[in-house]
Amino acid sequence: MKGKTSKGNGRRRFLTRGLVGGGGALMLSGCDKLGNTSWFSGFLDKAGPFTEAAQAAVTPANALAREYTEADIAPTFRANGSTDPQDDDYLDHVDADFADWKLEVRGLVDKPLSLSLVDLRAMPSRTQITRHDCVEGWSCIGKWKGVPLKHVLEQAGVKAQARFVVFRCMDTLGENIYYESCRLVDAFHPQTILAYDLNDKPLLVANGAPLRVRLERKLGYKQAKYLAAIELVDSYAKIGGGKGGYWEDLGYDWYGGI
Ligand SMILES: Nc1nc2c(c(=O)[nH]1)N[C@H]1C(S)=C(S)[C@@H](COP(=O)(O)O)O[C@H]1N2
Numbered sequence: 252m253k254g255k256t257s258k259g260n261g262r263r264r265f266l267t268r269g270l271v272g273g274g275g276a277l278m279l280s281g282c283d284k285l286g287n288t289s290w291f292s293g294f295l296d297k298a299g300p301f302t303e304a305a306q307a308a309v310t311p312a313n314a315l316a317r318e319y320t321e322a323d324i325a326p327t328f329r330a331n332g333s334t335d336p337q338d339d340d341y342l343d344h345v346d347a348d349f350a351d352w353k354l355e356v357r358g359l360v361d362k363p364l365s366l367s368l369v370d371l372r373a374m375p376s377r378t379q380i381t382r383h384d385c386v387e388g389w390s391c392i393g394k395w396k397g398v399p400l401k402h403v404l405e406q407a408g409v410k411a412q413a414r415f416v417v418f419r420c421m422d423t424l425g426e427n428i429y430y431e432s433c434r435l436v437d438a439f440h441p442q443t444i445l446a447y448d449l450n451d452k453p454l455l456v457a458n459g460a461p462l463r464v465r466l467e468r469k470l471g472y473k474q475a476k477y478l479a480a481i482e483l484v485d486s487y488a489k490i491g492g493g494k495g496g497y498w499e500d501l502g503y504d505w506y507g508g509i
């Protein structure tokens with residue numbers, strides 16, 4: 252199952268409901284200030300992303316990413332990659348305003364969980380204003396609110412054999428379903444949250460509604476959108492193309508540190 256809609260263009264009507272928001276030009280202008288002036292694109296061209304060893308040599312794993320002020324927030328958070336998934340299951344959730352959507356927490360846990368948005372919003376939350384850096388050479392500052400992944404993992408109870416968290420998404424990009432993964436130390440990082448709000452509003456479809464991860468010390472492609480499940484595993488070798496993520500399977504660095 253590729254998950255592509257068989258219901259044709261009719262399913263695209265939510266686009267005109269404005270959930271995606273803004274025209275392309277408008278969305279770009281929200282980030283121009285930073286995208287054009289930041290050190291970031293030049294840095295990546297020359298050096299590539301931090302590998303795990305390089306980052307570990309410079310900063311400890313629990314070092315915090317820089318946080319910004321309200322004044323730094325881009326007027327529109329740019330969207331990238333999948334911005335309007337057409338997978339049937341996803342479109343059903345959009346139609347129901349995500350009322351029946353649940354985040355499954357499974358794999359190497361003591362107690363698998365199934366959490367609704369109401370459940371997630373009732374858990375402790377963290378709000379952070381951070382800069383998102385995409386390898387395509389743009390950056391954007393946004394305010395994210397969500398539940399620290401740590402709380403979810405503590406509730407589920409991580410088994411001793413678990414080494415990675417796999418983020419299972421609902422969107423098909425090209426031929427494959429998007430997914431990502433990170434080490435437990437990054438999953439327990441204080442700024443790693445499962446975000447449901449962006450700039451004080453529920454996430455738009457374009458930015459990963461209803462839930463996406465924020466791994467603030469990592470590049471844009473690690474920030475998995477449209478979450479369906481988080482899975483605790485001891486290895487990701489048998490998942491997807493075996494490299495730990497959608498873009499990793501196509502050759503990107505798995506660690507993706509910044
Ligand atoms: N599920 C899913 N997550 C994803 C992507 C995607 O296509 N699908 N694209 C990634 C990339 S490359 C970037 S830069 C960011 C973009 O997030 P945004 O649309 O909120 O800017 O999401 C990342 N997470």
Ligand SMILES: [Mo]
Pocket residue numbers: 331384385386387471472
């Ligand atoms: Mo990206």
